Amino acid sequence: MRNLLTGLLGLAAICGASFVYADDAKYTIKQVMKEAMKGGLCAKVAKGEGTKEDKEKLVAMFTAMGQNTPPKGDKEEWEKLCKKLVEEAKAAQKAEGKSAIKSANCKACHDKFKG
Ligand code: HEC
Numbered sequence: 001m002r003n004l005l006t007g008l009l010g011l012a013a014i015c016g017a018s019f020v021y022a023d024d025a026k027y028t029i030k031q032v033m034k035e036a037m038k039g040g041l042c043a044k045v046a047k048g049e050g051t052k053e054d055k056e057k058l059v060a061m062f063t064a065m066g067q068n069t070p071p072k073g074d075k076e077e078w079e080k081l082c083k084k085l086v087e088e089a090k091a092a093q094k095a096e097g098k099s100a101i102k103s104a105n106c107k108a109c110h111d112k113f114k115g
Pocket of ligand 1: 030034070071082103104105107110113114
């Protein structure tokens with residue numbers, strides 16, 4: 001009985017952990033859109049006007065975006081695109097002045113992935 005109970009507890013812990021892991025994204029796509037895209041954080045960083053915190057937030061937001069599943073389109077392609085955005089945001093993080101974030105193309109991405 002004791003063994004069965006420990007076994008069940010262990011199983012619950014594993015399921016719980018994997019559930020949290022799968023749902024780990026820090027921001028939803030909508031949050032990223034609101035703050036980074038429509039809100040202008042991405043443009044600000046690309047123009048070289050972002051603070052250190054702005055740049056860190058943009059990298060974190062694009063990273064989280066890639067952990068979400070878009071309403072439509074191919075998940076693999078989505079992950080690739082988000083990875084590119086993260087790379088471009090990281091490049092902007094290092095740059096002193098302007099640094100284009102070319103993959104942040106509203107229409108191209110919406111056509112493919114927005115429901
Ligand atoms: C990398 C892909 C990608 C790029 C680039 C992108 N979007 Fe989006 N956007 C999405 C996806 C996917 C959704 C749908 C999110 C959902 O329904 O969960 C969305 C939704 C939105 C929404 C609706 C959010 C809501 O609360 O329903 C707005 C507004 C928006 N995008 C603005 C923009 C603007 C402005 C730009 C360009 C500056 C932009 N997006 C660039 C992928 C992108």
